[in-house]
Amino acid sequence: MTATKLRPQLRQAVPDVAPALLEKGLITPEQMKAVTLASQVGDFRRGIDPGDPTFKIAVLLGYAKPADAALELARALGVVAYVLVAGFPVDPALVNAVPRELDEKRLVVPLFHDGKNLALVAASAPLGADAARLLSEALDVADLLYLPVRREEMPALIETIQKAVRQRESQGVRLGEILVREGLLTADKLQPTIAAARAARMPLGRYMVKADMVDETVLFKTLAGMAEIPFLGSEEAMRLVKDSTLKQRLKKEYVKFNMIMPYAVRNRVLHALTANPFVKANELPHSYSCTRMELSVVTESAFAMLYEKAYGEAMGLSDAKLSSADRGARDEEGVSADEADIRARFEHILNRLILRAIQIGSSDIHIENYGDTVTTRLRVDGVLHPVHDAGIDKDTLRGVVNVLKIEAEMNIAETRQPQGGSFRKITPDGAVYDFRVQVMPTVNGETAVIRLLPGKKTIPTLAQIGFPARVLEGFERAINNPSGLILVTGPTGSGKTTTLCSALSRVAQDPTCKVLTVEDPVEYQLPNVTQVETIPSKGVDFAAAARSFMRMDPDVILIGEIRDEETAQEALKLAYSGHLTFSTLHTSSAVSTVERMYGFGLDKSLLIEQMLAVNSQRLLRRLCPKCRTPYVPDESVLQTILYRGIPEGMRFYESKGCDHCKGLGHSGRAMLSEFLNFTGSTRATFRRESEQNLIYMQLMGRGLEPMIDDAFNKVHRGYIDVRWLPEVIPQDYLELGPSPLIDMDPKAPLFGE
Numbered sequence: 001m002t003a004t005k006l007r008p009q010l011r012q013a014v015p016d017v018a019p020a021l022l023e024k025g026l027i028t029p030e031q032m033k034a035v036t037l038a039s040q041v042g043d044f045r046r047g048i049d050p051g052d053p054t055f056k057i058a059v060l061l062g063y064a065k066p067a068d069a070a071l072e073l074a075r076a077l078g079v080v081a082y083v084l085v086a087g088f089p090v091d092p093a094l095v096n097a098v099p100r101e102l103d104e105k106r107l108v109v110p111l112f113h114d115g116k117n118l119a120l121v122a123a124s125a126p127l128g129a130d131a132a133r134l135l136s137e138a139l140d141v142a143d144l145l146y147l148p149v150r151r152e153e154m155p156a157l158i159e160t161i162q163k164a165v166r167q168r169e170s171q172g173v174r175l176g177e178i179l180v181r182e183g184l185l186t187a188d189k190l191q192p193t194i195a196a197a198r199a200a201r202m203p204l205g206r207y208m209v210k211a212d213m214v215d216e217t218v219l220f221k222t223l224a225g226m227a228e229i230p231f232l233g234s235e236e237a238m239r240l241v242k243d244s245t246l247k248q249r250l251k252k253e254y255v256k257f258n259m260i261m262p263y264a265v266r267n268r269v270l271h272a273l274t275a276n277p278f279v280k281a282n283e284l285p286h287s288y289s290c291t292r293m294e295l296s297v298v299t300e301s302a303f304a305m306l307y308e309k310a311y312g313e314a315m316g317l318s319d320a321k322l323s324s325a326d327r328g329a330r331d332e333e334g335v336s337a338d339e340a341d342i343r344a345r346f347e348h349i350l351n352r353l354i355l356r357a358i359q360i361g362s363s364d365i366h367i368e369n370y371g372d373t374v375t376t377r378l379r380v381d382g383v384l385h386p387v388h389d390a391g392i393d394k395d396t397l398r399g400v401v402n403v404l405k406i407e408a409e410m411n412i413a414e415t416r417q418p419q420g421g422s423f424r425k426i427t428p429d430g431a432v433y434d435f436r437v438q439v440m441p442t443v444n445g446e447t448a449v450i451r452l453l454p455g456k457k458t459i460p461t462l463a464q465i466g467f468p469a470r471v472l473e474g475f476e477r478a479i480n481n482p483s484g485l486i487l488v489t490g491p492t493g494s495g496k497t498t499t500l501c502s503a504l505s506r507v508a509q510d511p512t513c514k515v516l517t518v519e520d521p522v523e524y525q526l527p528n529v530t531q532v533e534t535i536p537s538k539g540v541d542f543a544a545a546a547r548s549f550m551r552m553d554p555d556v557i558l559i560g561e562i563r564d565e566e567t568a569q570e571a572l573k574l575a576y577s578g579h580l581t582f583s584t585l586h587t588s589s590a591v592s593t594v595e596r597m598y599g600f601g602l603d604k605s606l607l608i609e610q611m612l613a614v615n616s617q618r619l620l621r622r623l624c625p626k627c628r629t630p631y632v633p634d635e636s637v638l639q640t641i642l643y644r645g646i647p648e649g650m651r652f653y654e655s656k657g658c659d660h661c662k663g664l665g666h667s668g669r670a671m672l673s674e675f676l677n678f679t680g681s682t683r684a685t686f687r688r689e690s691e692q693n694l695i696y697m698q699l700m701g702r703g704l705e706p707m708i709d710d711a712f713n714k715v716h717r718g719y720i721d722v723r724w725l726p727e728v729i730p731q732d733y734l735e736l737g738p739s740p741l742i743d744m745d746p747k748a749p750l751f752g753e
């Protein structure tokens with residue numbers, strides 16, 4: 001055992017636990033951002049170097065408890081050979097491998113190793129080279145990861161861990177004596193066998209079973225006899241535990257650590273199975289309001305099988321022979337093969353649904369549980385469509401949700417708490433998709449929503465976004481200004497970010513132009529643009545970023561959103577100090593945007609002077625160009641949407657669905673725009689008038705391109721069905737009708753032709 005070269009920072013090999021901590025609610029989204037930022041840039045004062053693993057950063061920043069960070073790291077590394085002590089995952093064999101004096105002198109204690117060359121040690125400070133060498137030698141690993149624990153807490157933690165390990169140890173010794181007494185092991189073999197088991201990092205009994213020194217059933221029957229506890233075969237045990245819900249009250253870590261599983265309460269007596277006949281679980285009957293407990297002994301592999309059935313995950317005895325024996329036993333019972341079949345069937349249902357969702361261009365999959373019925377729906381172009389042949393009904397729902405949970409690395413035994421997770425798939429044609437899964441308990445049981453996130457989003461050009469010709473011209477003129485304010489508004493999901501990123505990528509083509517953005521979060525990566533994400537926990541909000549931008553000598557700036565007075569002031573300041581400034585607001589119309597900006601306490605005349613343009617936008621699904629056909633809408637439609645009658649020469653289209661649009665009748669999305677161009681006369685109108693409707697009427701066709709004009713034109717050109725308009729255009733705008741200048745050229749080309 002020679003000292004191997006120590007690499008204190010092996011960054012690539014250590015998984016990022018921040019997303020898992022976030023999913024479990026152990027850190028907030030803001031904290032996760034701060035952790036990610038610190039892992040990129042470091043934090044000198046807190047002793048964080050760039051590239052430090054996130055489990056450590058989350059602890060150093062004071063967000064995550066050391067025990068939680070260690071547990072998530074163990075999960076992420078696939079480490080299962082541990083027991084929980086004070087919430088920490090601890091491998092007793094590893095603790096034994098380090099002299100106690102070393103622990104106490106250096107205030108360090110080993111926790112677990114990854115089975116290869118990596119060990120996690122808890123310590124009050126980064127290890128010196130000397131301590132690191134001693135430890136890595138003792139643990140026989142090449143690399144040590146350091147989990148920071150407060151100095152004052154270390155002595156107690158070391159004491160607790162060593163005590164827990166000693167207790168298990170004494171059981172091991174006692175077991176050895178019993179085995180010798182019962183003639184299962186000769187006295188001269190006892191010490192070498194204990195040493196070999198320790199070297200193999202396995203309890204003595206398990207080691208002997210694995211080494212074929214003793215038959216497992218004989219071993220456990222003997223132990224049961226010694227403890228004067230009845231022994232149960234695996235079939236019998238399975239039958240007893242199968243329908244019992246008692247175990248659900250226990251944490252699975254407790255069940256795993258003590259190898260005990262309660263299955264019945266009779267006359268205030270708790271009945272439980274165990275693979276540890278000498279278990280001390282005096283607290284257990286009490287927590288089931290029982291006066292005492294009756295135990296039965298099962299073999300370790302039988303217990304592992306029960307555990308797996310109950311919690312849907314392997315108990316992790318990390319022992320190939322045991323698990324194969326376990327499998328063999330289940331094959332005999334005819335369980336395993338069926339189970340594999342059933343699981344494969346659920347996987348097939350899920351995969352088929354996911355593939356279909358991708359092919360159809362869906363953004364979300366909804367699996368909804370209504371008790372007797374289950375509805376599966378796909379959101380496509382913003383609209384939900386039921387899938388009637390998804391194969392998910394009240395019988396298969398549970399299995400499909402479980403497969404989904406396994407894919408997304410969630411706890412399948414947890415059915416009462418909302419859970420989130422994610423996974424990645426590569427389609428047969430090589431496209432990468434990320435799936436974000438949310439499972440939610442409802443009164444009828446669990447429901448699930450899967451969001452599809454294509455790996456790489458391409459930014460459309462301004463011409464592709466779908467501005468009407470006059471608006472495109474006005475927008476392009478606005479972004480060619482050296483300074484001023486351009487606002488894009490609309491509700492969430494109206495494509496504001498896409499419009500802005502498209503504009504910025506155009507501007508950034510000019511090599512003399514420096515472009516800075518602050519976003520929450522960054523959705524598109526833009527070439528030649530410096531992008532910053534907000535980190536509210538560190539005080540990096542839109543206003544603070546905007547303030548610091550002043551010092552970075554930019555030409556063009558995007559402030560993700562104006563939500564408060566401070567940000568509004570900063571945006572205006574940037575504009576009048578000579579920067580072309582973009583931002584977004586949650587307002588419903590272009591005219592009301594100016595009103596909202598006054599509301600932030602801005603100087604009215606200064607604001608009007610700096611305004612270049614406002615684009616208020618919505619997204620609506622687009623008619624499928626392949627199956628679109630002209631039609632004449634019903635009288636009722638005309639009465640509720642086209643209050644002022646049909647504009648001269650207007651055409652209407654609908655589509656019924658075809659192969660191209662997978663029968664949906666729509667494909668892709670159309671942007672509807674209301675555009676306000678700030679010319680001399682627009683500014684004069686805003687200075688003169690304060691009534692919004694008056695401004696709207698006065699500017700219509702003279703600086704203002706109303707959304708209703710764009711909408712009617714898009715109906716006329718076969719982009720959208722007129723019946724969809726009330727979904728995105730408020731009633732009062734529909735009632736105002738199109739501007740007098742609207743042009744319904746009967747020869748206007750259809751969209752897509």
Ligand SMILES: [Zn+2]
Nearest residue numbers: 624627658661
């Ligand atoms: Zn079609």
